[in-house]
Amino acid sequence: MSITQNIGICGKMFSGKTTLANLLIEKFNFKRVAFGDKVKLFANEIKKVSPDFKDRELLQTIGDGARNIINPNIWIDALFYTIENESDKNQLYVCDDIRYENEAEALRKKGWLIFKLQISEEEQLKRMKSKYPDSWEIHWERRNHNSENHVDKISANFYLCKDIQLENLADEIEKLLSRVGVYDIHEFSNGKILSVGGVLTKESPLIDKKLLDIHEFGGRENWLVTAFVRNGDSFIANGDTVLKEEDHVKIVVKAENIQTATALMGIKTTDEIKKVVIIGASRSSELLAQRLYKNYEVVVIDDNEKDCNRIAENNSNVIVVHNDPRDPQNLIDIGVNSNTAIVALSKSDSKNIVCSLVGNALGVPEIITRVNRIDYMELLKDSSIQATISTRITAANSILQDVRSDQVKSALTFEDTEVEALEILLSDGCHVLNQAISELELPENCLVAGVTRRQKTYIPSGNWKFANGDRLIVFTLPESIEEIEKTFC
Numbered sequence: 447m448s449i450t451q452n453i454g455i456c457g458k459m460f461s462g463k464t465t466l467a468n469l470l471i472e473k474f475n476f477k478r479v480a481f482g483d484k485v486k487l488f489a490n491e492i493k494k495v496s497p498d499f500k501d502r503e504l505l506q507t508i509g510d511g512a513r514n515i516i517n518p519n520i521w522i523d524a525l526f527y528t529i530e531n532e533s534d535k536n537q538l539y540v541c542d543d544i545r546y547e548n549e550a551e552a553l554r555k556k557g558w559l560i561f562k563l564q565i566s567e568e569e570q571l572k573r574m575k576s577k578y579p580d581s582w583e584i585h586w587e588r589r590n591h592n593s594e595n596h597v598d599k600i601s602a603n604f605y606l607c608k609d610i611q612l613e614n615l616a617d618e619i620e621k622l623l624s625r626v627g628v629y630d631i632h633e634f635s636n637g638k639i640l641s642v643g644g645v646l647t648k649e650s651p652l653i654d655k656k657l658l659d660i661h662e663f664g665g666r667e668n669w670l671v672t673a674f675v676r677n678g679d680s681f682i683a684n685g686d687t688v689l690k691e692e693d694h695v696k697i698v699v700k701a702e703n704i705q706t707a708t709a710l711m712g713i714k715t716t717d718e719i720k721k722v723v724i725i726g727a728s729r730s731s732e733l734l735a736q737r738l739y740k741n742y743e744v745v746v747i748d749d750n751e752k753d754c755n756r757i758a759e760n761n762s763n764v765i766v767v768h769n770d771p772r773d774p775q776n777l778i779d780i781g782v783n784s785n786t787a788i789v790a791l792s793k794s795d796s797k798n799i800v801c802s803l804v805g806n807a808l809g810v811p812e813i814i815t816r817v818n819r820i821d822y823m824e825l826l827k828d829s830s831i832q833a834t835i836s837t838r839i840t841a842a843n844s845i846l847q848d849v850r851s852d853q854v855k856s857a858l859t860f861e862d863t864e865v866e867a868l869e870i871l872l873s874d875g876c877h878v879l880n881q882a883i884s885e886l887e888l889p890e891n892c893l894v895a896g897v898t899r900r901q902k903t904y905i906p907s908g909n910w911k912f913a914n915g916d917r918l919i920v921f922t923l924p925e926s927i928e929e930i931e932k933t934f935c
Contacts, residue, residue, distance in 0.1 A: 457563030650712030658685030726792025727753035
């Protein structure tokens with residue numbers, strides 16, 4: 447077994463890029479390269495500073511200046527030139543300073559996996575003050591530099607995501623395991639309608655066709671493409687939309703039709719998960735094992751003998767293995783295969799990430815990872831699978847809900863787009879009642895994607911007429927939120 451793909455890492459200041467890179471270097475003998483290497487050398491020539499000069503403002507000025515004046519790919523070309531002239535052609539590389547979309551895309555086209563580390567401003571400030579107690583204000587002011595803002599637009603194969611509370615962790619993971627092969631699941635109408643996100647593969651029947659002309663999957667009564675992201679830009683879909691390979695799409699389906707979403711994305715479904723291997727004998731691991739053993743063969747593996755003994759003594763229905771889960775042979779020995787999911791819940795960030803990489807290299811179809819340092823990590827699938835899973839951004843969506851109208855029952859943002867989804871309850875007196883969708887003068891970037899009426903769910907067509915008590919799911923871009931609320935609330 448070996449890891450054969452280079453890895454790129456993006457994230458804002460103090461998000462942990464260097465820590466992850468050092469881990470790959472230590473455990474898998476990766477070699478660090480960076481777009482900023484040549485920037486530092488250039489700074490050395492013009493300012494007579496050392497190549498490890500730490501004046502971030504100077505380096506940002508030089509880097510952006512060369513991109514804008516000479517060539518936006520100047521530092522990309524320099525990095526590839528360095529790699530191509532290395533004597534060892536089998537060397538694996540990690541690049542830990544991806545800041546722009548074109549940098550991530552250039553690496554991805556070369557077969558690199560992209561990790562994206564996400565950090566809250568609260569945690570970012572905490573780390574700045576800890577590392578630079580006397581000068582943190584300078585770093586804090588630089589967090590809104592152009593190179594930092596571009597990070598938000600970068601998509602990735604692996605994400606460090608927001609927190610899920612321990613008491614909800616088992617529920618979330620159980621949900622994820624039951625829906626292998628899909629990406630970015632969000633529930634509406636108490637789980638009756640799903641928004642499923644993913645990347646279109648070359649096998650997708652949606653590619654190079656107008657959505658209006660696609661009939662082999664039953665039409666709009668079963669599914670609806672609501673939004674897509676292309677080259678970092680977000681769009682609301684319509685009947686004239688023509689999608690391309692590698693577009694990131696959001697598809698709304700009824701919960702029972704989730705396989706339709708995967709088929710439309712061209713995702714090859716994996717074998718049914720039969721075994722769950724839990725990395726780490728932590729308290730959260732024990733709680734999860736107690737939830738899963740009735741539906742799965744559950745194996746807990748950890749190199750901490752005391753913790754293993756505790757779980758073994760209290761859970762007779764769970765297999766507990768005292769061994770190092772970072773060793774690929776140990777995972778092979780316990781039967782890790784294409785019918786296996788790995789859930790990494792140890793107390794150690796490095797152990798969780800390494801085990802996830804090992805599982806990825808072994809071809810495990812489903813990997814979910816928690817990283818304690820920034821609370822929670824959902825490890826997304828590799829580029830060969832072209833399918834990933836992500837949970838909702840709980841904190842952000844809670845804030846959104848607080849600022850919406852009373853009729854807006856939920857509000858949701860998505861990690862890789864500017865798209866928002868609103869769940870709106872139509873009340874008596876709303877002026878859209880008895881009107882068809884096609885009769886409304888809705889904003890161009892607005893789409894009514896789902897309706898729940900009397901406990902039944904529908905994917906509406908333009909002829910759908912609204913009634914009192916309808917629960918709508920509306921996809922839109924931020925600039926149209928106010929107009930939509932005036933229309934439906």
